[in-house]
Amino acid sequence: MTVRVPGKINLQLSVGPLRKDGFHELATIYQAVDLCDDVRLTATPGVPLSITVTGADADQVPTSTDNLAARAVRSVAALVGVEPEVAIGITKVLPVAAGMAGGSADAAAALMAADVLWDARLGRVELSRLAAELGSDVPFLLHGGTAVGTGRGEVLTPALSRGSFNWVFAVAAGGLSTPAVYGELDRLRGSDSVANPEVSVAVLTALAAGDAAALGAALVNELMPAAFALRPQLRQLLDFGTEAGALGATVCGSGPTCAFLVSDEGAGLDLAVALTATGLCRTVRRAAGPVVGAALVEAVGVR
Numbered sequence: 001m002t003v004r005v006p007g008k009i010n011l012q013l014s015v016g017p018l019r020k021d022g023f024h025e026l027a028t029i030y031q032a033v034d035l036c037d038d039v040r041l042t043a044t045p046g047v048p049l050s051i052t053v054t055g056a057d058a059d060q061v062p063t064s065t066d067n068l069a070a071r072a073v074r075s076v077a078a079l080v081g082v083e084p085e086v087a088i089g090i091t092k093v094l095p096v097a098a099g100m101a102g103g104s105a106d107a108a109a110a111l112m113a114a115d116v117l118w119d120a121r122l123g124r125v126e127l128s129r130l131a132a133e134l135g136s137d138v139p140f141l142l143h144g145g146t147a148v149g150t151g152r153g154e155v156l157t158p159a160l161s162r163g164s165f166n167w168v169f170a171v172a173a174g175g176l177s178t179p180a181v182y183g184e185l186d187r188l189r190g191s192d193s194v195a196n197p198e199v200s201v202a203v204l205t206a207l208a209a210g211d212a213a214a215l216g217a218a219l220v221n222e223l224m225p226a227a228f229a230l231r232p233q234l235r236q237l238l239d240f241g242t243e244a245g246a247l248g249a250t251v252c253g254s255g256p257t258c259a260f261l262v263s264d265e266g267a268g269l270d271l272a273v274a275l276t277a278t279g280l281c282r283t284v285r286r287a288a289g290p291v292v293g294a295a296l297v298e299a300v301g302v303r
């Protein structure tokens with residue numbers, strides 16, 4: 001069973017108050033982009049769950065049974081009432097700890113692959129429930145496309161989006177921990193009262209019109225000041241991309257990847273070359289969105 005799963009960018013990430021459960025209330029607009037990991041499950045009767053990771057950044061992915069993809073497989077196995085005797089093979093394309101939800105994507109793919117492997121037929125609602133238990137972004141990676149996320153990001157409403165948008169991703173060196181970035185935001189906000197976040201009408205209008213220039217101007221990520229505080233070079237990287245002609249620039253999730261919206265593939269190539277030459281990033285990738293969420297690409301021996 002092989003499931004391919006995209007990464008995501010937050011076109012809007014507005015952060016509300018810290019809740020009692022330790023999460024922040026969010027208003028976010030996700031878009032899935034065509035940088036994809038593959039997650040393969042192979043039944044290994046009598047042999048306990050194992051996990052191997054190949055591809056970009058493979059050495060940075062934990063292969064213990066705490067890995068989110070392993071937890072996803074165990075959650076489906078527990079529901080079905082079988083032992084999780086499978087080998088999980090992950091081929092990484094998504095950068096690790098970079099704000100593009102690579103770990104959450106692999107968990108979404110693992111949920112879908114396990115559902116098919118054990119013929120569980122859990123359906124979208126049940127899979128989304130399991131996904132939300134694994135992480136705030138995991139339901140969106142099952143869903144894909146473009147969607148508004150509320151609650152802690154797990155409550156999804158599909159959003160209208162016309163056409164395709166071209167992105168350049170500059171992956172800064174080293175990862176950033178998501179809890180650390182949220183914690184820094186709380187520290188920066190101090191005792192200020194924080195309003196409940198609202199979904200951006202400007203982003204939704206630009207998406208529905210397929211207007212890349214308007215979308216570029218409307219991008220918003222309220223985690224940026226916290227990411228800049230922890231990684232000052234990010235501000236430099238964003239400024240560079242904007243001055244080099246991007247329609248808009250933002251930090252992906254909690255960072256440190258920076259995303260630049262460009263008018264077409266040619267502009268993307270030019271910007272990618274310029275960003276590479278800065279020496280400020282460990283890798284530069286181009287991608288388009290929106291694309292579908294987790295999808296089965298190979299199934300051998302399925303009933």
Ligand code: C5P
Pocket residue numbers: 022023024025026134135136137151152153178179180182
């Ligand atoms: O849900 P996920 O496991 O991706 O969240 C990782 C961490 O990010 C949480 O433990 C929390 O510190 C922070 N977070 C948050 N509010 C959210 C989502 C994540 O504070 N809505």
